[in-house]
Amino acid sequence: MQKPTIAIIGPGRAGSALGRALHTAGYTIAAIGGRNPDNVRNLAAELGAKACQNPATTIDLADLTILAVPDDVIVSLATDMVESLCSAAEKSAVHLSGAQDRAALRPLAQASLRTGVFHPLQTFRRGPEAVGNVAGTYFGIDADALLRDQLMQLAGDLHGHPFDLAGVDRALYHAAAVFAANYPITLLAEAIALGTAAGLDGKTAGPGMTALLAGAVNNLRDLAPAEAITGPASRGDEGTIERHLEALKKDPELQRLYQLLADRTKHLTSNKEAAA
Numbered sequence: 001m002q003k004p005t006i007a008i009i010g011p012g013r014a015g016s017a018l019g020r021a022l023h024t025a026g027y028t029i030a031a032i033g034g035r036n037p038d039n040v041r042n043l044a045a046e047l048g049a050k051a052c053q054n055p056a057t058t059i060d061l062a063d064l065t066i067l068a069v070p071d072d073v074i075v076s077l078a079t080d081m082v083e084s085l086c087s088a089a090e091k092s093a094v095h096l097s098g099a100q101d102r103a104a105l106r107p108l109a110q111a112s113l114r115t116g117v118f119h120p121l122q123t124f125r126r127g128p129e130a131v132g133n134v135a136g137t138y139f140g141i142d143a144d145a146l147l148r149d150q151l152m153q154l155a156g157d158l159h160g161h162p163f164d165l166a167g168v169d170r171a172l173y174h175a176a177a178v179f180a181a182n183y184p185i186t187l188l189a190e191a192i193a194l195g196t197a198a199g200l201d202g203k204t205a206g207p208g209m210t211a212l213l214a215g216a217v218n219n220l221r222d223l224a225p226a227e228a229i230t231g232p233a234s235r236g237d238e239g240t241i242e243r244h245l246e247a248l249k250k251d252p253e254l255q256r257l258y259q260l261l262a263d264r265t266k267h268l269t270s271n272k273e274a275a276a
């Protein structure tokens with residue numbers, strides 16, 4: 001299958017990472033569009049693309065336009081794009097949001113473009129390092145038939161794993177992704193603050209707790225969560241849990257959160273024992 005030429009609107013975290021990875025995979029990045037002229041110009045120059053300061057006009061320059069903009073901007077951008085569209089022939093557009101379905105691109109679908117969702121189930125930071133997370137990513141796809149095939153190939157060319165997002169409850173699915181990628185970081189920040197309050201110095205609390213989390217993630221490479229989890233709640237060390245709760249009593253909210261997580265952890269490991 002011939003590779004479509006690509007336009008990316010939004011040279012932010014996800015747009016830059018995917019743009020760089022697609023460029024490396026041999027795709028022509030025809031245009032970069034966006035809001036901040038410097039960001040648009042810099043990514044366009046790096047990827048050999050045309051810089052479009054008016055994002056809505058980007059769509060006429062490529063076969064497939066990727067809207068890599070904040071979720072709340074997708075509908076209004078899609079509407080503006082229709083206004084400035086010269087021809088819809090053979091053109092497609094996707095957004096990258098896990099929380100929104102294809103309805104967000106309805107204005108483009110009504111203008112006869114093929115539309116779809118191409119959601120990287122991944123976390124991208126700012127900067128060029130983010131491209132390192134692309135390979136191995138699971139890509140959720142929900143699109144018109146012909147576009148779907150193209151997006152499956154695109155995911156494969158990125159060394160990713162395509163999967164079907166059609167019929168998946170987006171709010172629940174996206175909440176699941178937030179649990180996997182965002183809240184562990186919130187919990188790590190709490191762990192670093194607690195470590196510091198306990199008397200660790202700054203050089204140890206952050207790197208030490210981060211190395212601990214990295215070890216836990218590493219264990220998950222070939223173990224299910226119920227197998228990989230360690231600690232007092234999974235061992236049934238009630239005395240240790242009581243001492244932790246006592247130590248956390250100055251922060252009742254965090255104490256409640258600890259208790260909730262301990263209960264969920266006991267549930268997780270007791271389910272494993274029941275299944276064994």
Ligand SMILES: NC(=O)c1ccc[n+]([C@@H]2O[C@H](COP(=O)([O-])OP(=O)(O)OC[C@H]3O[C@@H](n4cnc5c(N)ncnc54)[C@H](OP(=O)(O)O)[C@@H]3O)[C@@H](O)[C@H]2O)c1
Binds near residue numbers: 013
């Ligand atoms: N980052 C992730 O880990 C991740 C993972 C999976 C999916 N996604 C999805 O990817 C999409 C982008 O997220 P992100 O994290 O990459 O966001 P981001 O880093 O904030 O980047 C958003 C980009 O959109 C541009 N933009 C904002 N408002 C715009 C407008 N009105 N018109 C044109 N361009 C506009 C921004 O321009 P400026 O240069 O002016 O800021 C920026 O380049 C979202 O749908 C998100 O759900 C993100």
